[in-house]
Amino acid sequence: MKPKPILLSWLLLSIVVLSGCWNSKELSHLAIVSAIGMDKLPGGSEYRISFQVINPSEISSGIQGGGGGRTTAVTVFADNGSTLFEVIRKITRKVPRELLFSHVKVLVIGEALARDGINDLFDTFERLHQTRLTTKVVIARNTSAEEILGVITPMEKIPADAIEGKLEFSSNLWSENLEYTIDDIIRALVSKGREPVISGVIVQGEIERGRKKSNVEMSRPDALIMVRGLAMFKDGKMVQWLDGDKARGVIKLLGKIKSSVEELDCGSKKDAVTVELTKSKTRIKTSMHNGKPLLEISIIEEGGLVDTKCALDLARMDELAMLEQRWSKRSAEVVTASIEAAQKQKSDIFGFGEALNRTNKLEWKRVQNDWNTLFAKGEIRVVVDSYIRNSGMRIKSFLQQS
Incomplete structure (x- = not known):
């Protein structure tokens, strides 16, 4: 019985396909x-x-x-x-x-x-x-x-x-x-x-x-x-x-921060309270006003108290609110310093230009060729809301007992 032409063609094709790894390397x-x-x-x-x-x-x-x-x-x-x-x-x-x-x-x-x-x-x-x-x-x-x-x-x-x-x-x-x-x-x-x-x-x-x-x-x-x-x-x-706070401010603005450590003042003591940042969300918005960019930053961050060198009673809401306000203020200062450092170099490393392009493409086409120069003149508005969600295994510090 003679093989059919189609079957013979498939057999010949299989020889080519199964010829081995021609470009293999030991x-x-x-x-x-x-x-x-x-x-x-x-x-x-x-x-x-x-x-x-x-x-x-x-x-x-x-x-x-x-x-x-x-x-x-x-x-x-x-x-x-x-x-x-x-x-x-x-x-x-x-x-x-x-x-x-x-x-x-x-x-x-x-x-x-x-x-x-x-x-x-x-x-x-x-x-x-x-x-x-x-x-x-x-x-x-x-x-x-x-x-x-x-x-x-x-x-x-x-x-x-x-x-x-x-x-x-x-x-x-x-x-x-x-x-x-x-x-x-x-x-x-x-x-x-x-x-x-x-x-x-x-x-x-x-x-x-x-x-x-x-x-x-x-x-x-x-x-x-x-x-x-x-x-x-x-x-x-x-x-x-x-370096330091300026680098951390960049990470916050880029929305890449996952965890970090923040040190806050406690009364007259500098950096006496340590907070572990566990969550941070950043939103940036760019718009043009009178030919200058308005750079708006909104940050919501959460964390927990992990170390104190002063007598704190976090059962008192006023003390907790005071710490949260200090944290918000410090974060706003860090972020602002990072933006100002970038403005001095006329380098938009944060993507404010991309934010303008997403919301107003016509305006972006008008300013994109001079964006770094315009970015350096931009007005900065930073709003930070910080929340201390827990205080570890205890509310009152043992320092209150001494």
Whole structure:
């Protein structure tokens, strides 16, 4: 019996489909990159790009924490080039395996490069199929990205994991930093109504000793990577660092705050009451009046009393109301200071321009080309309603009994 032509065609097609993985790559031929660092070479247009590559034999050994293995958990390779893709190919002269970028967790940008401009950095990340737009982005503060990637970190064998973890928990619990990804930065760069802000990282201690494995073989490491501050950008270039209350004010205005700590005065005692912020909701509204923007901010926040250094009786509503008023006033001052700092740099990092575009597109089209200049002249109105919902395990402090 002769096979039917249709059946024969399907059999021939199945041979093509089941021909195997034509582009497969052996794991033993791949080098997993956990972080990428980008720096600007002085006096030219070339970049210094570094790759934090995982040493598979050290990770697979099952040794936890800092020391004990034969080598460090990562090796940093670096080379120079005009583009990221050029260096990816050029670095093959130094790395005995093909680089794999699908596990990159952190992109570190050197401060010198950030101040020179970051508009041209992210095109390759959008085009390459291996790289992820969910990769976290940080700025190496007062140092280079290559120096940051070279520090051996305690508790986490892979330094990229340590940076990602510190960024996550600092953003969630302290709220002076942001977990911004490559995609977030690209969206801010292409928007005419918002400028990007990026968290900073520093090396606390001696960088030279931080590169050695002995850094994690002692209870007090010689060098630590620490998350600190927010880098403010204008037209794709970094213009200023924001720290402390100003950084926290930015997080509140962006509606990204999840939890934080607020210190309030108690009578004549400064910062004698500690409140844990547990919930915050921000609304911003932008309108034009007499050719100037009116920037209206409404914040509702809640928290609980966690520490006092003075005798408080929260069973008395007047004392509770007094604390809430002080909290509202302090939050309004922090937010106002953050906006004023951005106005000095003529950089709308909060998205007031985007808010105007959402509510009045015709007005936005008229002012969008001069928005940063107009934003710097905008009138600020901040209304904060703060509520202390609980006082922990007791209402009256034991200090009242002394």
